[in-house]
Amino acid sequence: MPQAYLADRGVVKVAGDDARHFLHNLVTSDVETLTPGEARWFGLLTPQGKILFDGLAIAVPDTHGGGYLLDVAHDQAEALTKRLGFYKLRAKVIVENLSDAMGVGVVWGGDSAPSDLGITYIDPRLAELGTRIISERDRLATLGDNPDAWHKHRIHLGVPEGGKDFAWSDAFPHEVLMDQLQGVAFDKGCYVGQEVVSRMHHRATARTRIVPVTFTATAPASGTEVVAGGKTLGTIGSVGEGRALATLRLDRVSDALTAGLPITADDIPLQLEKPAFIRFAFPGEPTL
Structure with missing residues (x-):
């Protein structure tokens, strides 16, 4: 069973009464319709439409506290937490960087992830990417330190990753295939940078x-x-x-x-x- 602990991934929590609308109105994808345990690739953009942060947003089951967990690059987690806090204003939302204690693992190749290890979710970009797991870092370490095998699998499938295939603040969602891998919802309302992304899409200028x-x-x-x-x-x-x-x-x-x-x-x-x-x-x- 190919599996890996992705130590370079972090976790940001977004919870509270307004969490659903708060996050949905900021990011590129439709996170409002996610069911518990379902995930979606998202980008948080500059007003000019370039990707400041990207990651996978998971709707957390009520049994695990509800809200969302954001599977993001570890070295971006604190900056993302601060950026979301900047947008919070009076919204009833809690934004917390859990990355010191919580991390991400992945199991692929058609095998099921152990559900008792943590919160599991199918990678929303491509099912072939496998099932990801959010849990305590010491528990995820049992998956083994094998990120190179995971990245070879990702590269074989043709799926980019922020920080490795594109620099944040330097790429548009279309350039990194977010429009091809369910990372952009073109039928939702406004979000930061939406006008630029929509124009690029409808004019086919990527x-x-x-x-x-x-x-x-x-x-x-x-x-x-x-x-x-x-x-x-x-x-x-x-x-x-x-x-x-x-x-x-x-x-x-x-x-x-x-x-x-x-x-x-x-x-x-x-x-x-x-x-x-x-x-x-x-x-x-x-x-x-």
Whole structure:
């Protein structure tokens, strides 16, 4: 049973009478309709539409106190707590960083997570990512210190992660595939940065995307430029076995493919590979 304790993840609690409306009105996804034990990928944006924080919001069953737990990067948890507190004003909401005591684990490969270990929830981005667990850190340590295996699995599926594939405050939700992986609700009311995200969606102006690339040679290092014909197409992010995630200008990739130019990173030939969940036009696909 592949499993891992993700020590670099933290937990932020949002609870209180107004928690549901408070969180729903701030983030990109629809957390208002979540049922207990269900999760959704969310982003908290700048007014200019860039991602300040991202994570998974879990609706907590009443047996565990209700409200929400936010599965986020550990090094972002305190800043997120302060940011949510900034928006709280007079809302009846408690926001608390639990990351010193609470953490996140994951079980994947079709196996069920032990329900007695903590709060479990299916990863809302892709079911193939497995079941995540929030519990006390010392209990999660029994899952084993094997985050590299988890990230290889994530990279294989083509799912980006903040801090590894994109920098916070530097990327739009469309660029990191939030629109493809249920991280943005386009039928909900206003939230911070909503106007920019909506405009990008309806005008189809997202030229930069994070997509999987494959290679057969030695792996290019994270941060390596992807080039073709002397032009920069983007950069390499997370790297796994024979595969990486790369932030690329897809229009430039299409031009390179049309011209028959090799796409490389540090002289290593790359091939783009389209995950099944991607719905936008992919470079190299025949046009109708």
